[in-house]
Amino acid sequence: MPLITNTAATSSRSETVSNDVTQNLDSFTCPLPIPARDRILLGHGSGGKLSADLLAKVFLPALGNPVLDRLEDQAIVSLRDSRLAISTDSFVVKPLFFRGGNIGSLAVHGTINDLAMGGAVPLWLTAAFILEEGLPIETLQRVVVSMRDAAADAGVQIVTGDTKVVEKGSADGMFINTTGIGLVRDGITLSASQARPGDCIIVSGTLGDHGIAILAEREGLQFETEIRSDSAALHTLVADLFHATHEVRCLRDPTRGGLSSTLNEIAASSGVGIELEETSIPVHEEVRGACEMLGLDPLYVANEGKLVAIVAAHAAQKALQALQNHPLGKEARIIGRVITEHPRMVVMRTPFGTTRIVDMLAGDQLPRIC
């Protein structure tokens, strides 16, 4: 859930803001006290249950307001007759360069997508860099050039920025935060709380490509693969979808935490059950192989160029066609439907006719030992 990076990034942007945040924190009492010895674990950033915990126990009690409390991928605020979508996201990917992209293109695509998932046309981006002392300037240049190209391809402008340098060892080469502003289309209101029994669940393509492309390049794990990150800006795909139908209830991009986290959030937010068909879920053969080898489940692996659409049943075929006619949605499929049974749970129908739960991750997905 980008909201976590959202609030954290905002509070660290300048000293004035961070002081305000501290005062706010002092004046609030948390409904669920956190033991003093608890610390941030890597799992708090995984987009699963621990991330949700942090929102519920730290961020929302302190910072909650009607806009933030919606917990969508973007904030939507009204300004005179327009509705603006605002989203912010921090990028800490390691390695900085990977097959199919780099931290720069990812930072542009990621924030554009968070705006697009709110039904907005993305217009402007900001870019803030936290650089580690000793980083080769040539590396920074390559990243910035690819940000320029990604923004130009997507038709958005990077209009302001910031640079901070920290001591060697205090950051992992480079972190980037991008904030985006877009204009929400008239007549469109999307929300994870709008899924209704009978709706179809559509995914725009294969799952797990980004996460596996990154893992393949991690130290100690290197394996040969043709898998490329799917990092891409999805706003034109969304535009085509809305051109075909306005019967879309919710759009989400299943980034960290994967499809399972996204669908669990929607099920919880709408108070409905979700049933998936295992045989309809598109996963590249190579991704499936890598997941088998590493003991991972593609449903929990990150994507950076895919969307999940919850669409009214009668409009599902039209929506599917529109997605499949776009280069980024060729492998789109209907993978399941919204149901009334077992509310707030995602359940998978196996090819054997049995069912199992698709749960949210408790922490980071860990490789199993044997």
Add this chain to the structure above:
Amino acid sequence: MKYLDEYRDAKIATALAAEIRRRSTRPWVLMEICGGQTHTLMRYGIDDLLKDSVQIVHGPGCPVCVTPLETIDRAIALARRPDVTLVSYGDMLRVPGSDTDLFHVKAEGGDVRVVYSSMDAVELARKLPDRQIVFFAIGFETTAPAHAMVLLRAEQFGLSNFSLLVSHVLVPPAIRTLLNSPHNRVQGFIAPGHVCAVVGFKEYEELVREFHVPIVVGGFEPVDLLEAIHLLVVQLEERRAEVENQYTRSVQYQGNRPAQAAVGRVFEISDRKWRGIGKIPVSGLRLKEKYAAFDAERIFDLQGISAEEPKECISAEVLLGMKKPTECSAFGVLCTPEKPLGAPMVSTEGACAAYYQYRRHLVTV
């Protein structure tokens, strides 16, 4: 994917399930030993598919789950030392010790690293000569050869900053304990394929002779498990008790001789504590005296650390197949994967965690 798709084929699987239902005249109680098999059974809902013909109970075969509490506490004590880098398989980090887990120790500044291959720990010891590298060597017979090789490699490099925290357990003594229990209800076993790929299945023949119980060496995919269950049901219906090998694509009678030799060079059989069960005689491996210099328990004087397990957990009954996870009053309420009370809720391969992760929707908690 070859060797996978054909063993996940829905048509073959449903036909096998129908055949099992046809052959079975009463609900035979069968146990799979390995956590990987538990995982597959739950993931594909195979127990549900066979529910009136076969009752499947889940054995103590998740190595993460059965690693004793005090061994986890010892690993935590090591990770807290400023001179030590503790190297582990990923799923050990979440396992709760008496008062914390390795994830939290890492967050507090302990140097804990996750590897996929134990050989990476040796590489780390070569790269960081000023630090003590301790590899947390846990598992069944399956991981023992790799850990033996790692130690031999460290010896070959003359590394004096490398050691193992060993918690190795063996399957047949656990089956024997179970069969000797007056409460045992298990009538047939699916033996763990990967363990048998290393050690073969001669030892299982001894169990069959002694207890007249059928054992089938099984693989890990749904069709493997259904085939193994089918073989067991046929034996039970025909009142036979033999060892049969379903997992022929990986397992040979004699096992893997070079792997056994490596284990024999480095380890010797010893008594071992199992989390949730207690001490089982001759059920584990420890480093031979010759390799004492690589034994973290001796180097860092950890033997003084001991721990008692929480009483409210019924894991012994679950791990011995006497109760289903859902028969525990704490299941899903006091005990969840985020806050496990005991061993089987700890790792995804533990029986309680597998039920929680995949089957909660079929249970009224």
